[in-house]
Amino acid sequence: MLHVHEPVNPMFGVSKGNGRIMMLGVPMEDTLSFKPGTRFAPMVLRQVTPYLEATPTEWLGYEPLSELNDLGDVSLHQGDVEFNLSRIRSITSELLGKGLLINIGGEHTISLAVARAIRDKFNELGVFIQFDAHLDLRGEWPMGQGLSHATFARILNNEVKPSLYVNLGFRGFDEEELSYARGLNSVLLDSVELSAVSYTQLRDLLRIINDTHGPIHLSIDIDVFDPSVAPGVGNPEAGGVGYMTIYKALEVAMPLIAERLVAIDIVEYSPPNDVSNITASLVAKLIVDLMNLYLWGINCRRVRS
Template identity: 25%
Template sequence: MNKQISVIGMPMDLGQARRGVDMGPSAIRYAHLIERLSDMGYSVEDLGDIPVNREKIKEDEELKNLNSVLSGNDELAKKVDSVIEKKRFPLVLGGDHSIAIGTLTGTAKHYKELGVIWYDAHGDLNTLETSPSGNIHGMPLAVSLGVGHGTLVNLGGYAPKIKPENVVIIGARSLDEGEREYIKKTGMKVYTMHEIDRLGMTKVIEETINYLSDCDGVHLSLDLDGLDPSDAPGVGTPVVGGISYRESHLAMEMLYDADIITSAEFVEVNPILDHKNKTGQTAVELAESLLGKKLL
C-alpha cells in the first residue's frame, strides 16, 4: 500500500435532493481521520475541500444541477490526477456519489485496465431515460462506463473510463428496472445481499480479488449506505437489510491484505441524519481497516 496519502474533500450535495451530505467531509475529518491515519505511519496531506458552484436550479432542467455537478467533478478530476501524478494515494471524501464521476475521470487515465469495487446498496447505473428522479448521484457508474448524458460521459476528454467486465458491485439491494437490464445485458459482476448472505463476505471478497486480478489498478468506491442503516444511519438513501459493520471491516481487511487498492472514496455521509457522528466514525474506521489497521 502506498504510504503517501492525499485527502481530498468534495462537499457536493447537488447530485441528489437532500441537503446535508455536503458536510460529509467535515464529519469524517471530525472523527479524526487525518490523525488516525498518521498514527498508522502514513504520510497524510489534507488538500482541503474543492469549492462547489451553486447555480440556481432551472425549472426545466432534466438532470438536476447538471452544470454545477459537472464543474465540481471537473475540478475533482484534475485534483485526483495531480495526486496520482505525484505517486500519492488519493482518498476522496464525499459528498454524494455523483463525485465518483470526477474521481474516476482523474484516476482511470493512469491505468489501462482500472478495476472498480462499487460497495453500495444501489447500482448507480441510471441514465436520464431510466432514472425515476433525475438525480445524478444515481448515475455515476453508468457515466463512467460511457452511458448517459454526453457532457458527463466525456468529462476529461475521454470515454469510457472503465469497462463493465472490470466492475464488481457489492451489497446491491435496490436496483431500478433499467439498471437490472443493463447488468443482465453486460454480464456485470454483482453480489447482491442474497449472494453475501449465501456465500459469506469472505468468499465474496476472495472472488472479487480473483475476478479483478488482471486489472493494473483497483478503485474502491464505498457508499456508506452499502452498510445496514443500523450501523450507518447518517445517509440520504438508507436501505434496510444491508452489510453489517463487521462484514465491512472484514472486506476492508481482506482488500488490504490483497494489496490491490490504488485509490478510494467514501461517500454519502450525511451528519444531519446521523446519530452523534456514528456514520462519520464508521467511515474512518473502515478507512483504517482498508489501510491496514490490525488488532494485533
C-alpha cells in the same frame, strides 16, 4: 495546491505524515434526490475524528496515521455539476500516482470525476469496485435527469469502460439496471449474498481481478451499511449489512488490489441525518481500516512475489 483549501482541523488531528496516503475532502452535493447534507461530511469528520480512537480493527503491524497527509477540501461551486466534476477531475489527475488518494465526499457522483481522472492519467481503468446499497446504473434519475448520483455508474461504465465492474451489497435497483449490470464483465453480490458468502468463496469470486490489468478504483457508499448502524445517509435502504461484513470483504479484496489501487472514494455520509455521530464514528473506523488494510495488502503482494 490551487483550488484546495488547507484544513484548519486535519483529519484525526494529525500533522502531515509521509504522504503515502493522501486525503482530499470533496464536498460536492448537486444532484441529491432525497435528504441533503453530504457536502458537510469532510468538515464534520475533521471536527469529530480527533476525539475518536484511531485504532484499526486488527493490528497488522502498521501505523496508518503516520502515512496520512490531509490536503484539505476542493473548492467547488454549489449547484454547478459540470464545473465541479471538471475541477475534481483536474485536481485528482494532478494527485494520482503520488500515493493512494482517499476522497471524502460528498455525493457519489464524485466517483465519475475520479474515474475520468484515472483514465486521463493511466489511459485505462482496470477495475471499478463499488460497495453500495444501490446499483446507480439508471439511465435517468430523477426522471429527465441524465447525470446524478443514481446514474453515475452507468456513465462511468459507458464512457471510462473499466475491464471489470464489481458491486457488493446492493439491494435497491430496478430490473433494467440489473440486466445492464449482468451484461458487463461484472461480479455482483446483493446484500443477502454478501452477508452469506464465506471468506473463501468471496476470495474465489474476486480472483477474477487477477485477470485484469491497469489501475483499480474503489468506491464505498456509506448507505451500503444497514441504517441501524449508519443512519447518517441521504438515501437509506433497509436490509443492509453490518460493519464486519464490509470489513471481511475489504480484507479479502485488499491483497488482490492494493498494488494497483490508486483511489478510494468514501461517499454519501450525511451529517445532518446522523444520530449522535453514530455514522461519523463508523466512517472514521472505516477510513483507519482502509489505510491499515492497504498498507498490509501492499506487503502481502510483495511477500508473495
